[in-house]
Structure formats: structure tokens, C-alpha cells
Amino acid sequence: MSARAKTESRLLYTGVDWDFPLIQRIYEALEEVGRGEMKLDPMPNQIEVITSEQMLDAYASTGMPLFYNHWSFGKHFARNEAMYRKGFQGLAYEIVINSNPCIVYIMEENTVTMQTLVMAHAGFGHNHFFRHNQVFKLWTDADGILDYLAFAKSYIAQCEERYGQAEVERLLDAAHALQSHGVHRSPRKRAPNLRTEEKRERERREHGEKLFNDLWRTVPGGGRRKGQKRTDEERRRALLGLPEENILYFLEKTAPRLLPWQREVLRIVRNIAQYFYPQRQTQVMNEGCATFTHHRIMTRLHEQGRIDDGAYMEFLHSHTNVITQPSFDDPRYSGINPYAIGFAMMQDIERVTLDPTEEDRFWFPDIAGNRDPYETLKDVWANFRDESFLSQYLSPNIMRRFGLFVINDNEAEEYMKVGAIHDERGYRNLRRAIARQYDISRRDPDIHIVDVDLIGERRLELQHRVHDGVQMHDADLDDVLQRLADLWGYEVVLKVVDAETEEVVETHEAEPNMPFGGST
Amino acid sequence: MHIIDRRLNPGGKSLSNRQRFIRRARAAVRNAVREASRGRGIKDMDSGGEITIPAGGVHEPSLRRSGEGGVRDYVLPGNKKYIEGDLIARPEGGGGSGGGGLDGGGEDEFRFALSDEEFLDLFLEDLELPDLAKRQIAVMGMPEWRRAGFRAYGSPANISIPRTLKNSLARRIALKRPGASDVAALRARIEEMEREGASEDEIEAARLELERQAKRSVTIPYIDPLDVRYRRYESHPRPIAQAVMFCLMDVSGSMDEHMKDLSKRFFSLLYLFLKRRYEAVEVVFIRHTHLAQEVDEQTFFYSRETGGTVVSTALEEMIRIARARYPVNAWNIYAAQSSDGDNATSDNPRTLSLLTDTILPMVQYYAYLEVGPDHPIAPMPGLDRPTDLWRAYELIQGPKVPMSMRKVNHRRDIYPVFRELFQRQGAEAA
Known part of the structure; x- marks a missing residue:
């Protein structure tokens, strides 16, 4: 008890109420643990206090503080509002925006413990992740996003003023339909500038000289070498950069009939889709990182006697709610909870570094027992995305704890089969299966623009490669193709190709109905 | 932070x-x-x-994988009894048990x-009072601000730039303020004169002139506070067409609960519509049995009364009130009447003559709603024929007569009938 009495004076707060100076003090305490002990390195934070009404507003525009106007956001708002008012759905405690400074919304009706939790979760966990994760670094520009959104909003408002709301809305509808295929999945080749060009040419020559061997000249045959001409078709495709998986990008650059402002609108939609692309790839890791961070910070604060037992219990209550993973046969089950598995894996990695078992040494020889959990975790957070993270770090321990198992569902067979369970024989298969489930390129249909003859009839040809016989949602497909045809201005054909046999299974066609842009 | x-x-x-x-x-x-x-x-x-x-109608399509078919793997948590190689029957309603959640399925x-x-x-979309013709400037209604010329003072937000520049231009011309190009031209001429070696005096004179002009362009400002003009606004009362609606409801003994409910629903719709759409519409509630009485809204909708039926009393009451309070030349007069069509036979001629001689010439529109029983019971011979009042009213129907009549038997018909009666001219039927 005497130890208790000593620490009493260190308490940051008691009770549930908060005010701005208190938030400031709490933030400083969080920073001590977050930056000081865990060596996190987040962007500067900007904490914004909002009402629940404003939270609903923020929901409607995908969490962003400003967004262009479109009816679909109104639809989401209406639905969220109805759900919230009826009590079917609580509001998130926070929204965090990957910008610099990082904006963290906290709701006014939260208790002081919740505010502490939220700031630790978003302001340190997510924030650190945004700043350091490879995928975010590659695809998002935290410094520029708010300015870009402001530009997008005003640009689209101007277009509405000039060309009519209906026309802009129709264009946005079409662009939104293709949004999932408006991202670059791998970094593009930069247009070379003269210096790098020169350097590359020199390196290439040196390499050629190093490898030079006159003998090669005497080797007979050699098949297609430089002299051989490519067919017209191949040249045409190469010229347009085909095949191209970013449909919106291709339309923006190549669609023959679009007007400049329409191209700009497509560009806006695609840039914003690209900005959100990393978030879809790092759900488990992002939430795992944030949940691990808030759990650690809160626990340390409690150990230091800076929050009292009541506050800690309140924290544990909402923490355990968040990381609950119902079983597959539970009525509450709705997929694997990214918070649960993310948090469990982060904790497991820490355990492996500090107190590994024999099994861990076998599975994770590189990190087992290195006694540096934070550095290990930070390295993981920086360099992986969900798919690679799961396939690398999902340990047998976690698989057993979650009771994970794989079901193979083959349409052609009468029964589904249990493919692997959490046992010695199954670990690797299980891990591969779950990683694939989070592989975003397997989740979206694999569609490419493969050919177009700009000089001839201008028919745009797309290819959908079907993997494992999983087709596309049919009703949606025709609808989207129609919009694509309107954007392209000419006929569009989509060939469904079986990825294994290379056979064309199905063909969908669409003629432009109300093409965008000027007359030909 | x-x-x-x-x-x-x-x-x-x-x-x-x-x-x-x-x-x-x-x-x-x-x-x-x-x-x-x-x-x-x-x-x-x-x-x-x-x-x-x-x-x-509000679906947002996207290119996504279908929720079923093909070969798929699901990873699920919470295994209790399965071991590798177990066969499981497919759950009802497709195999979307696991991965389906990721695809974000549609909703109906x-x-x-x-x-x-x-x-x-x-x-209340597309509804209006027909023939709102007699317009009279009424005191009520929000004033409206209209542009009314310019003035020399006002708030900065109202500065009229074109007018200000116009004044400035006039003043500059009148005071012969040299423009920037004039000064430049003068300067060029001096240089030319120097180059061509004109006489000192001439050059000196030109220099003086240049100095004078330069000074002039500074002393005479480009825009003087005198030039500034502000847009002026005046408030105008907005003319509002005055209208009055007479609601005549039969509450006699022959009206059963169901019919009264129908009538009240009709009038409450009407009241709602008027209250919402027309700021300046007055509503007069008259209910009648064998006696007619003007009542307030509360009594009209919620109190009970019973008695015999004499329709003409209501019409007389309406005429009396209209004469006393709503002179025909200043008011658009409307009336809506509801009844089960039952009237004392002796009263019909009087009702008709009141309607044709006095009321119809005075009103813009007269709507008659006849309420009937919910389920016409096995039609006894002669029971399903039109009621006395209906037949009487039918006599005076004509293309020029501003009157419509409709029958309603069921709650669900109230709204459509109401719409028919007050549909905006030219709007398509709902």
C-alpha cells in the first residue's frame, strides 16, 4: 500500500471528465512512453475534438476532412446515420488521417480514458505506421494529400458550375465504378532524364564489355534476335503501354473523345483511389500495430501509476471488445478480425524475441531470442504488407490459439473439404492460404486492357483472367462495362480467359450509349 | 502537437x-x-x-469477384472438431461463409x-391550389431586397466596381490626367530630340512638360474616394396571393367511424399541404350536421358531434363567412367538402341552388369528396347506386365549372385522390 500511496501523486487524472490542458498533459505522458520507451517515430499530431454529428459527416466522406461532392457519400451518410440512431452500430472512437501533420479526430463524449486510448492508438500507432511502412511511403504523399483534396473539391465544383451537375455526376459515377481498377499496383517506370539515361547507357556498355565473348557469335541459330521485326500489332501495343491494368489511367491518357476536364476528373478519382490503396493492403498490420501500441502504452502508464485501476479496467474493457475473435460458427462471426489477429501476432513476435520456445527457434531463427522486440517490430511494420506479413510471421502458436483451419470449396464437388488445420502437417498450408486471402491482387478480379486499334475501329479489348474458376459478379459487370464504353466512346469487349488453359470462356460486349466528350 | x-x-x-x-x-x-x-x-x-x-437505383457497381462458384479456400477461426480431410456439407445459401465477407456483398x-x-x-410534391388568379399585395410575407441604383456610401461588400471605374474614368478625362503611355511617349520624344540634336530650349521645354505631366499623374489619383459607388438595395414587400380555404365536413349520425376517419384524413392532408405551401392561406373549418358551425382546428379534427344531415346549412355558413370576412375581389376562395352523400331529400334543391348561384361563381375551385363504407357489403339491389348528393352534384358538372368530385372507400385511396384533386396543372398523374 505504501508503494501505492507514493505513486498516487503521479496520477494523470481521476474520474471521467477531461479538458484541454489535461489532454495536453496526457499527450506528453503518451509521448514519454511512445517515443521514449518504444522509440516510435510518428509524424506531428494534430488532435481535433469533434461531435458525434461531425463524426458521421466524416464517415460519409471516407474519413477525409474535405472531399468533393457526390451523391454516394450522401448515401453512406444516410445509412450510417440510420444505423447509429437505431443503435445497431456504434461510432468509431477515432478517425485518423494519413497526412502531415497527422490528423486525429476524437469525439467529445468520450471519457478521458477513451481519449487517452484513442490518442495512443491513432496518434502513435497508426501514425508511426503511416510514416514508416513501405507501401505507404511508396504510394501516398502525406504532405500533399489535404491540398490535393482541396484542389479536387474545388475543381469538381467548378466543373459542375461550368458543365452542369448532372454531367459531372454521370462522369463521377462511371469513374467510381472503375475505381478498383484505377490504381497502379507496381511502381511505374519514371521517364528517364538525361543524366540517368547517360549513366544507364554507360553501365550497359560496361556490362556488355565484361560479358563479351567472341564465341557467342559462332553459336548457331539464336532464334529471334535484334533484327527480327515485331508485328504491327505488337508495336502498337508497346506504343500504348499495353497490357495495362490501370483502366482509369489508360482512359485518362488515351480515350479518344474525352475533353480535358473529363480527363482531369478521372485523374482525381484515380489519384484518390491510389491514396487509399495502401490501406487496403495493410489492414491487419496497421490495426495490429496501433492496437499493440495502445496496449503497451496504456499498460506502461498503469505500471507507472499514472492511470488508476478503474481507468485501466475501463481501458481493458474496450480493448478486449476490440480484439474479440468470434468462432466461425458464432452468430457474431463476420470474418477474421484484423484487430484480433494483428494484435495477437505483434504480441507473439515480442514473445518470440524475448522468450522463444524450441518451436519458435525452428520457425523464426532470425528473430528468436534477439531480445529487441521494439526494433524487430518496427522493422516488420516498415517492410511488410498483410500478405507478406502473414506468410512470414503467422506462427504455429497463433494458429493453434485461433484454431485456424482451411476449407477447400470446389464448386464441382459435392462436399467441402477441410484442407488443413492447426497441426504439424497443416501449418504451412494454412499460412499460405491465409496470406492469399489477404493478397489484394487475388481479391480483385485480374483485368487488363490488352488491345486497341486507335487507327481502325477503336474497339477497346479487355481481358479478365479467371483464376480458380471464380467469375465476376455478373450484373455489376455489364453495368460497369456500359460505363466504360461511355467513357471510351467506342465499343468495348471483355474476354473472360481461363488463366490455366488460356481459353476464352465468355465474351461481354458493350456499345457506348451516351458517350462522354465531344463529337468525333 | x-x-x-x-x-x-x-x-x-x-x-x-x-x-x-x-x-x-x-x-x-x-x-x-x-x-x-x-x-x-x-x-x-x-x-x-x-x-x-x-x-x-442507388447501387454503385464495381468490378468485383462473384461471391460464389469456382475453387476457393476459406480460412476460418475457432476449429473445434475438424481434422484434415474431413468433408463438410455446403451450408445453405451458397458457400459465401468465409471469404464472402471480404468481397463486401450487395444489399437488397x-x-x-x-x-x-x-x-x-x-x-406534397407537385401539388398546388388551382387557378390562384386574383393577386393582391398583402402586408404579410417576407420583404424582398431588390437592386435600386447606386449610392455614394455603403458597405465594402457592395462596392460596384464597374460604376466606380466609370466615374474614375470620367474624372480622369475631365481633369486631363496623363496616362502611363502619355508619359512614356513624352519621354521617348525627349530622347529622340536629344539624339537628333534639337535645340536646348526645345528640349528643356519638353523636360518641363514631362515633369509637369508626371506630377499631374500623381496629384490626380487613379481612383478617388469620390468615384466610389455602392450598389443600393431597397426592400419591397413581396406580393402574395391571398387565399382562403373552406373545409366543410359532414359529421352527422349517418357518418360512421370509418367515414369520419377518411374525412379527417383528407382534411388533415389538405391542411398540411396548405400550411406548408402557402404562407398566406387562411383556413376556415366548418362542420355540420343539421346545423353548421365554424370551429377551430382542434375541434374540427378531434371533437365528436352527431345529428341529422342538412348540407345546405354548411353552404350558407360558408357564404356568410365569405361575405363578412373574405370579399371576393380580394381573395382567392377555395372550398373542399366531404360527406357520405347522405342528405335530407328536401334539402337537395336548396343545396344545388346555393352552389350554382352563389358559391361556384365566387370560388376558384370546389372539391367534393364522397366517403363510402370500407367494404361495400353484399350490394343489396339499389344500394350501390350513386348517393343523392352525388347525383345532384353530377347535374352541375361541366367543363367550365370549377368543381371536381371523387369517391373514396378506403384509407389507401385518400392520398391518391387528394393528389388528383390538387395535382399541379400539367404535372403527370402520380
Whole structure:
């Protein structure tokens, strides 16, 4: 008890109420643990206090503080509002925006413990992740996003003023339909500038000289070498950069009939889709990182006697709610909870570094027992995305704890089969299966623009490669193709190709109905 | 770290998106609103509430994988009894048990709540009082601001730049202020003279001139406070057409509960509509048995009364009130009457003559609603023929007569009939 009495004076707060100076003090305490002990390195934070009404507003525009106007956001708002008012759905405690400074919304009706939790979760966990994760670094520009959104909003408002709301809305509808295929999945080749060009040419020559061997000249045959001409078709495709998986990008650059402002609108939609692309790839890791961070910070604060037992219990209550993973046969089950598995894996990695078992040494020889959990975790957070993270770090321990198992569902067979369970024989298969489930390129249909003859009839040809016989949602497909045809201005054909046999299974066609842009 | 208090920022950032959404789904929402209003009590006819629309019209398609078919693997948590190689029957309703959640499947219906305002706007869309012809400037109504020339003082927001520059230009011309090009030309001439070696005197004179002009362009300002003009606004009372609606309701003994309910529903719709759409419409409630009486809204809708039926008393009361308070030359007069069609036979001629001689010439529009029993019982011979009042009213129908009549038997018909009676001219039938 005497130890208790000593620490009493260190308490940051008691009770549930908060005010701005208190938030400031709490933030400083969080920073001590977050930056000081865990060596996190987040962007500067900007904490914004909002009402629940404003939270609903923020929901409607995908969490962003400003967004262009479109009816679909109104639809989401209406639905969220109805759900919230009826009590079917609580509001998130926070929204965090990957910008610099990082904006963290906290709701006014939260208790002081919740505010502490939220700031630790978003302001340190997510924030650190945004700043350091490879995928975010590659695809998002935290410094520029708010300015870009402001530009997008005003640009689209101007277009509405000039060309009519209906026309802009129709264009946005079409662009939104293709949004999932408006991202670059791998970094593009930069247009070379003269210096790098020169350097590359020199390196290439040196390499050629190093490898030079006159003998090669005497080797007979050699098949297609430089002299051989490519067919017209191949040249045409190469010229347009085909095949191209970013449909919106291709339309923006190549669609023959679009007007400049329409191209700009497509560009806006695609840039914003690209900005959100990393978030879809790092759900488990992002939430795992944030949940691990808030759990650690809160626990340390409690150990230091800076929050009292009541506050800690309140924290544990909402923490355990968040990381609950119902079983597959539970009525509450709705997929694997990214918070649960993310948090469990982060904790497991820490355990492996500090107190590994024999099994861990076998599975994770590189990190087992290195006694540096934070550095290990930070390295993981920086360099992986969900798919690679799961396939690398999902340990047998976690698989057993979650009771994970794989079901193979083959349409052609009468029964589904249990493919692997959490046992010695199954670990690797299980891990591969779950990683694939989070592989975003397997989740979206694999569609490419493969050919177009700009000089001839201008028919745009797309290819959908079907993997494992999983087709596309049919009703949606025709609808989207129609919009694509309107954007392209000419006929569009989509060939469904079986990825294994290379056979064309199905063909969908669409003629432009109300093409965008000027007359030909 | 910054903390920013955003709570005082204006809310409703999504309002414009919401309006766009409702406009987008207008047809569906309108139907849903009408559907919803059917089941409502009289009292909460005008409140908003939750409605459900089919998701089709507001669906956002995307290129996504279908929820079923093919070969797929699901990873599920919470294994209790399965071991590798077990065969499991497919659950009913497709195999979307695991991965389906990731794909974000579609939905069939879309539920959301409308505010009172939105609800009523959609509910009363396209309705109007016909032939609102006699316009008279009334005192009521919001004043309207109109442009009225310019003035020399005002708030900076109202500065009229074209007018200010016009004044400035006139003043500059009048005072012969040299422009920048004039000064430049003078300068060029001096240089030329120097180059060509003109006489010192000439050059000196030109220099003096240049100096004078330069000074002039400084002393005479480009824009003087005298030039500044502000837009001037004047308030005008907005002319509002005055109108009065007479609501005549039969509450006699022959009206059963069901019929009274129908009448009240009709009038409450009418009242709602008028209250909402026309600021300056007055409503007069008259109920009658064998006696007619002007009552207030509360009594009209909620109190009980019974007695015999003499329709003409109500008409007389209406005429009396109109003469006393609503002179025909200043008011657009409307009337709506509801009755079960039962009238003392001896009263019919009198009713007819009052209507044709006095009321119809005076009103812009007369609507007659006949309420009938819910389920016409096995029609006894002669029972399903038109009522006395209906037949009498039919006699005076004609293309030039500003009168319509409709029959209603069931609650669900009230709203459509109401719409028919007050449909905006030229709007398509709902």
C-alpha cells in the first residue's frame, strides 16, 4: 500500500471528465512512453475534438476532412446515420488521417480514458505506421494529400458550375465504378532524364564489355534476335503501354473523345483511389500495430501509476471488445478480425524475441531470442504488407490459439473439404492460404486492357483472367462495362480467359450509349 | 502537437451530398414516402421517419469477384472438431461463409431516415391550389431586397466596381490626367530630340512638360474616394396571393367511424399541404350536421358531434363567412367538402341552388369528396347506386365549372385522390 500511496501523486487524472490542458498533459505522458520507451517515430499530431454529428459527416466522406461532392457519400451518410440512431452500430472512437501533420479526430463524449486510448492508438500507432511502412511511403504523399483534396473539391465544383451537375455526376459515377481498377499496383517506370539515361547507357556498355565473348557469335541459330521485326500489332501495343491494368489511367491518357476536364476528373478519382490503396493492403498490420501500441502504452502508464485501476479496467474493457475473435460458427462471426489477429501476432513476435520456445527457434531463427522486440517490430511494420506479413510471421502458436483451419470449396464437388488445420502437417498450408486471402491482387478480379486499334475501329479489348474458376459478379459487370464504353466512346469487349488453359470462356460486349466528350 | 476544438464548426457538412442522394433516388424515395404515410395516424402525418427504398437505383457497381462458384479456400477461426480431410456439407445459401465477407456483398434494400422537412417536401410534391388568379399585395410575407441604383456610401461588400471605374474614368478625362503611355511617349520624344540634336530650349521645354505631366499623374489619383459607388438595395414587400380555404365536413349520425376517419384524413392532408405551401392561406373549418358551425382546428379534427344531415346549412355558413370576412375581389376562395352523400331529400334543391348561384361563381375551385363504407357489403339491389348528393352534384358538372368530385372507400385511396384533386396543372398523374 505504501508503494501505492507514493505513486498516487503521479496520477494523470481521476474520474471521467477531461479538458484541454489535461489532454495536453496526457499527450506528453503518451509521448514519454511512445517515443521514449518504444522509440516510435510518428509524424506531428494534430488532435481535433469533434461531435458525434461531425463524426458521421466524416464517415460519409471516407474519413477525409474535405472531399468533393457526390451523391454516394450522401448515401453512406444516410445509412450510417440510420444505423447509429437505431443503435445497431456504434461510432468509431477515432478517425485518423494519413497526412502531415497527422490528423486525429476524437469525439467529445468520450471519457478521458477513451481519449487517452484513442490518442495512443491513432496518434502513435497508426501514425508511426503511416510514416514508416513501405507501401505507404511508396504510394501516398502525406504532405500533399489535404491540398490535393482541396484542389479536387474545388475543381469538381467548378466543373459542375461550368458543365452542369448532372454531367459531372454521370462522369463521377462511371469513374467510381472503375475505381478498383484505377490504381497502379507496381511502381511505374519514371521517364528517364538525361543524366540517368547517360549513366544507364554507360553501365550497359560496361556490362556488355565484361560479358563479351567472341564465341557467342559462332553459336548457331539464336532464334529471334535484334533484327527480327515485331508485328504491327505488337508495336502498337508497346506504343500504348499495353497490357495495362490501370483502366482509369489508360482512359485518362488515351480515350479518344474525352475533353480535358473529363480527363482531369478521372485523374482525381484515380489519384484518390491510389491514396487509399495502401490501406487496403495493410489492414491487419496497421490495426495490429496501433492496437499493440495502445496496449503497451496504456499498460506502461498503469505500471507507472499514472492511470488508476478503474481507468485501466475501463481501458481493458474496450480493448478486449476490440480484439474479440468470434468462432466461425458464432452468430457474431463476420470474418477474421484484423484487430484480433494483428494484435495477437505483434504480441507473439515480442514473445518470440524475448522468450522463444524450441518451436519458435525452428520457425523464426532470425528473430528468436534477439531480445529487441521494439526494433524487430518496427522493422516488420516498415517492410511488410498483410500478405507478406502473414506468410512470414503467422506462427504455429497463433494458429493453434485461433484454431485456424482451411476449407477447400470446389464448386464441382459435392462436399467441402477441410484442407488443413492447426497441426504439424497443416501449418504451412494454412499460412499460405491465409496470406492469399489477404493478397489484394487475388481479391480483385485480374483485368487488363490488352488491345486497341486507335487507327481502325477503336474497339477497346479487355481481358479478365479467371483464376480458380471464380467469375465476376455478373450484373455489376455489364453495368460497369456500359460505363466504360461511355467513357471510351467506342465499343468495348471483355474476354473472360481461363488463366490455366488460356481459353476464352465468355465474351461481354458493350456499345457506348451516351458517350462522354465531344463529337468525333 | 496541436489540439483543435472543431466542435463549433458548422455541422451538416454532408448536407449537400445528402440532398444529391435524395435527388438521385427521388422516384424511389417518393414512393417510399407515400407508402409510409399510409399506415400513419392523423397526428403524425407530417413527421419524418425511417423509410426503405430498393437498393437498385442507388447501387454503385464495381468490378468485383462473384461471391460464389469456382475453387476457393476459406480460412476460418475457432476449429473445434475438424481434422484434415474431413468433408463438410455446403451450408445453405451458397458457400459465401468465409471469404464472402471480404468481397463486401450487395444489399437488397436501403434503409435510412428522412427529416420532417424532407418527408413533407416529397410528400406534397407537385401539388398546388388551382387557378390562384386574383393577386393582391398583402402586408404579410417576407420583404424582398431588390437592386435600386447606386449610392455614394455603403458597405465594402457592395462596392460596384464597374460604376466606380466609370466615374474614375470620367474624372480622369475631365481633369486631363496623363496616362502611363502619355508619359512614356513624352519621354521617348525627349530622347529622340536629344539624339537628333534639337535645340536646348526645345528640349528643356519638353523636360518641363514631362515633369509637369508626371506630377499631374500623381496629384490626380487613379481612383478617388469620390468615384466610389455602392450598389443600393431597397426592400419591397413581396406580393402574395391571398387565399382562403373552406373545409366543410359532414359529421352527422349517418357518418360512421370509418367515414369520419377518411374525412379527417383528407382534411388533415389538405391542411398540411396548405400550411406548408402557402404562407398566406387562411383556413376556415366548418362542420355540420343539421346545423353548421365554424370551429377551430382542434375541434374540427378531434371533437365528436352527431345529428341529422342538412348540407345546405354548411353552404350558407360558408357564404356568410365569405361575405363578412373574405370579399371576393380580394381573395382567392377555395372550398373542399366531404360527406357520405347522405342528405335530407328536401334539402337537395336548396343545396344545388346555393352552389350554382352563389358559391361556384365566387370560388376558384370546389372539391367534393364522397366517403363510402370500407367494404361495400353484399350490394343489396339499389344500394350501390350513386348517393343523392352525388347525383345532384353530377347535374352541375361541366367543363367550365370549377368543381371536381371523387369517391373514396378506403384509407389507401385518400392520398391518391387528394393528389388528383390538387395535382399541379400539367404535372403527370402520380
